[in-house]
Amino acid sequence: MTDPVKAIHTVRDRLARLAAMQTLAAALPALIVLTTAAIFVRALGEQSWKRLGFALAPDTLAVVQMVLLWTAVIGLAAAVAAGLWFFRRSSDPIVAAELIDRRLGCHQEVLTLAALAEAPERSPLFPVLWRRAAQHLDRLDPARNFPFDLRRTLRQAALLTASTVGLLIAAMSVLLAANKPPFAAEARQLRKIAREIAASSPADHQTQQLAAHLRAAADALENPKVPPLTKAEQLARVEQELKAQQERHQQQPTQAGKGESTGKANGKGNHGQGSGEAREAAGQGREGAGAGQGKGGGKASGEDSGKSGTGEVQLAQARQDISKLQARLEAEARLKSGQQQKSGLKAREPRPGEQPDLARLEGNGNLPNPNQPKPGAQHNQEQGKLQHEQPGQPRKDYGSSQGDTHLGQFPQPGNFERFYKAGEHGVPLDVKNARYVLFRIPPALISAGAGKSVIDKDRPSATVPYANLPLKEERVAAEPDERQLIPPRYRELLR
Amino acid sequence: MGAAAPARPEDRVAEFREVFNRVEAEVGRVIVGHQGVVRKVLTALFCGGHVLIEGVPGLGKTLMVKTAAEALGLSFKRIQFTPDLMPSDITGTQFLNEVDGHRQFEFKAGPIFAHVVLGDEINRATPKTQSAVLEAMEEHQVTIFGATYPLAPPFFVLATQNPIELEGTYPLPEAQMDRFMFKVVIGAPKPEELREILHRTTSARTYQPQPVLDPQRAPEAIEQLKTLVREVMTAEPVERYAIGIISSSTPGGPGAPPEITQYLRFGPSPRGAQALLLCAKVNALLDGRVSVSYEDIEDAIVPALRHRLLRNFQAEAENITPESLLELVLKKLKRPR
Numbered sequence: 052m053t054d055p056v057k058a059i060h061t062v063r064d065r066l067a068r069l070a071a072m073q074t075l076a077a078a079l080p081a082l083i084v085l086t087t088a089a090i091f092v093r094a095l096g097e098q099s100w101k102r103l104g105f106a107l108a109p110d111t112l113a114v115v116q117m118v119l120l121w122t123a124v125i126g127l128a129a130a131v132a133a134g135l136w137f138f139r140r141s142s143d144p145i146v147a148a149e150l151i152d153r154r155l156g157c158h159q160e161v162l163t164l165a166a167l168a169e170a171p172e173r174s175p176l177f178p179v180l181w182r183r184a185a186q187h188l189d190r191l192d193p194a195r196n197f198p199f200d201l202r203r204t205l206r207q208a209a210l211l212t213a214s215t216v217g218l219l220i221a222a223m224s225v226l227l228a229a230n231k232p233p234f235a236a237e238a239r240q241l242r243k244i245a246r247e248i249a250a251s252s253p254a255d256h257q258t259q260q261l262a263a264h265l266r267a268a269a270d271a272l273e274n275p276k277v278p279p280l281t282k283a284e285q286l287a288r289v290e291q292e293l294k295a296q297q298e299r300h301q302q303q304p305t306q307a308g309k310g311e312s313t314g315k316a317n318g319k320g321n322h323g324q325g326s327g328e329a330r331e332a333a334g335q336g337r338e339g340a341g342a343g344q345g346k347g348g349g350k351a352s353g354e355d356s357g358k359s360g361t362g363e364v365q366l367a368q369a370r371q372d373i374s375k376l377q378a379r380l381e382a383e384a385r386l387k388s389g390q391q392q393k394s395g396l397k398a399r400e401p402r403p404g405e406q407p408d409l410a411r412l413e414g415n416g417n418l419p420n421p422n423q424p425k426p427g428a429q430h431n432q433e434q435g436k437l438q439h440e441q442p443g444q445p446r447k448d449y450g451s452s453q454g455d456t457h458l459g460q461f462p463q464p465g466n467f468e469r470f471y472k473a474g475e476h477g478v479p480l481d482v483k484n485a486r487y488v489l490f491r492i493p494p495a496l497i498s499a500g501a502g503k504s505v506i507d508k509d510r511p512s513a514t515v516p517y518a519n520l521p522l523k524e525e526r527v528a529a530e531p532d533e534r535q536l537i538p539p540r541y542r543e544l545l546r
Numbered sequence: 547m548g549a550a551a552p553a554r555p556e557d558r559v560a561e562f563r564e565v566f567n568r569v570e571a572e573v574g575r576v577i578v579g580h581q582g583v584v585r586k587v588l589t590a591l592f593c594g595g596h597v598l599i600e601g602v603p604g605l606g607k608t609l610m611v612k613t614a615a616e617a618l619g620l621s622f623k624r625i626q627f628t629p630d631l632m633p634s635d636i637t638g639t640q641f642l643n644e645v646d647g648h649r650q651f652e653f654k655a656g657p658i659f660a661h662v663v664l665g666d667e668i669n670r671a672t673p674k675t676q677s678a679v680l681e682a683m684e685e686h687q688v689t690i691f692g693a694t695y696p697l698a699p700p701f702f703v704l705a706t707q708n709p710i711e712l713e714g715t716y717p718l719p720e721a722q723m724d725r726f727m728f729k730v731v732i733g734a735p736k737p738e739e740l741r742e743i744l745h746r747t748t749s750a751r752t753y754q755p756q757p758v759l760d761p762q763r764a765p766e767a768i769e770q771l772k773t774l775v776r777e778v779m780t781a782e783p784v785e786r787y788a789i790g791i792i793s794s795s796t797p798g799g800p801g802a803p804p805e806i807t808q809y810l811r812f813g814p815s816p817r818g819a820q821a822l823l824l825c826a827k828v829n830a831l832l833d834g835r836v837s838v839s840y841e842d843i844e845d846a847i848v849p850a851l852r853h854r855l856l857r858n859f860q861a862e863a864e865n866i867t868p869e870s871l872l873e874l875v876l877k878k879l880k881r882p883r
Contacts, residue, residue: 149783158830159784163837166781174777176836179555183835 078130595727
């Protein structure tokens with residue numbers, strides 16, 4: 052007859068080993084996935100760049116790799132700790148007895164025996180319990196009754212691995228989305244316009260070439276490896292092509308009109324009426340409806356003009372977008388060059404009361420005090436004048452007693468700038484705390500087709516008249532608690 | 547059957563099962579159906595507890611108890627409780643008697659002095675009279691005029707109460723209900739059972755139950771069997787399970803479902819836990835085991851705890867029964883692992 056206590060202890064040891072093994076086995080695939088991801092994260096980054104257009108910076112990838120490796124190491128340690136914990140928890144004979152009871156259907160007889168085996172006072176019925184438990188345990192085969200639960204282990208491993216993979220994908224997606232190219236939306240818009248341009252004249256080789264160039268410019272725009280100035284140059288070339296295409300489009304209706312006039316002059320039947328319809332259709336080109344009621348050549352000319360009108364809208368739109376993109380790219384290029392000059396000083400949006408360029412001077416250690424007359428002031432003034440005369444050079448009038456209220460260079464535009472298209476009613480700009488407001492005036496009014504000028508009655512206008520009056524002189528009794536930078540023209544007043 | 551204790555524990559267990567099953571079978575020859583009720587009545591007898599039987603008149607409550615007493619070879623007395631019943635009518639009294647010219651008080655024992663006492667419609671008597679019985683149930687003795695008279699073991703009280711016609715009754719207070727180990731409810735018989743009842747009671751064929759135990763030695767034998775019940779072992783996890791049931795049935799207790807707190811004013815007392823475990827031990831012995839299992843505990847929950855749950859007004863208004871609450875507790879409570 053089996054010794055019940057020994058049998059319970061045998062089962063206990065087996066259960067403890069199984070618990071530890073199953074824990075480690077469940078965690079192993081997830082750890083392998085983590086380690087593999089850590090090894091191949093760079094290759095994954097390259098693939099993502101090639102396939103999705105996203106990319107992570109090499110230093111970010113290195114950080115990700117280290118994070119993955121450390122996660123794998125910590126996961127391994129956690130798995131070992133969990134295995135030990137399960138081993139200890141399953142080393143309890145009461146737990147083993149409970150499992151034996153459940154497996155053999157012993158109605159807690161083995162459990163009671165395990166619980167009372169070492170009790171100081173035993174019931175007179177304990178021998179009966181011992182014999183009954185021994186009879187139950189005679190049927191027990193630990194290897195058969197408590198096998199390695201492969202299905203459960205696989206289920207746990209699959210769950211853990213799927214969670215790990217899901218977390219990895221989510222983390223990588225977040226990282227990639229956070230590092231999305233800055234001009235992705237604009238590039239998409241350019242591609243859309245390129246499609247529309249290509250569709251407007253499928254047979255025209257020049258139009259198709261223009262669309263291809265536009266697409267190439269969009270691709271370059273998204274590519275973070277291409278320098279901003281190169282992008283700007285490419286966009287400028289495309290803009291030139293667009294301009295040429297636009298001019299070509301504008302010339303076509305004129306030629307068509309000339310041809311119809313000739314027809315009319317010759318008094319050859321119905322062509323004159325067709326010319327008139329064609330012009331009307333060209334005028335309504337924005338809607339893209341070539342109302343070709345004319346006959347003969349007049350009708351054909353009207354349809355062509357309708358299509359060309361449609362194309363012109365895209366051309367004008369593309370030029371507008373490209374102009375904005377160029378401005379942004381130039382700003383970005385200036386910002387980058389400024390950052391390089393500042394050697395580590397981080398560019399940021401100027402706050403009210405700050406001078407953006409003052410920090411740069413402070414960083415260089417040669418801060419001029421504009422309120423103090425300087426020995427070489429006259430020289431500087433002359434130099435400033437000279438600099439003013441040099442076109443394309445930034446103005447440097449630090450410490451000058453001449454000039455206007457701003458005391459330095461114009462600040463470099465940052466990401467807070469916002470341009471509106473002509474006629475666009477966007478979110479009102481809050482310039483309350485802005486120190487400088489730059490207005491970019493378009494070089495020429497871009498008219499989409501032959502549009503009609505209307506008065507914007509909704510435009511906000513001042514209701515109370517105002518005038519530029521001198522400021523009322525006010526003196527503040529309190530001493531200023533900080534050094535005020537006084538514009539030169541007010542220094543005499545304030546003294 | 548002899549009352550001498552068998553040497554081997556296995557034989558003692560076998561004897562318990564034999565006595566129990568034979569008495570059960572003997573009662574079953576007279577009483578049709580109600581096997582569960584009979585089993586619980588006998589379980590309470592072997593646990594040393596008392597039973598409150600609730601059922602409408604005419605369901606054979608008195609016959610069942612009388613038959614069980616006869617089968618066990620024990621003395622049986624029946625008390626019909628009425629509003630004018632006095633405590634002395636139950637416990638007995640001293641009367642003045644003249645013997646050989648000398649007057650002396652003699653004690654006249656009441657019907658409480660029996661092994662099996664049936665208190666019929668106990669809720670019709672006044673609380674004072676009820677208390678006299680309930681004191682005897684708890685103390686196993688009565689005190690009359692300063693003299694204490696022990697009740698011969700085994701002392702087993704079965705009280706019945708009618709769930710209808712409550713006008714003019716004195717419902718048992720919760721504290722007194724708690725002294726009953728079980729409360730069993732007798733339902734109406736099924737059609738087949740009713741047919742069998744008609745056959746047995748309206749024909750010339752009658753059956754006189756045969757005593758399973760020798761009437762001379764029955765009290766001693768039953769006491770030994772009661773001792774055997776208490777020797778049944780319980781593992782700590784099983785005890786914790788029983789305690790968990792009690793805690794979960796107590797409003798605001800650890801692990802109590804929100805419904806318990808919502809519908810109960812008070813939960814079971816420690817007497818409830820005792821009843822639960824003793825009943826489980828009898829269940830284990832009847833299964834041939836000497837240790838209590840979770841199933842044994844679960845089987846005892848409803849009869850042992852249903853009269854110990856004190857419902858609030860909301861529960862009564864919504865017709866929430868103690869049985870449904872105990873089922874809820876059982877469903878939500880997990881066995882310890």
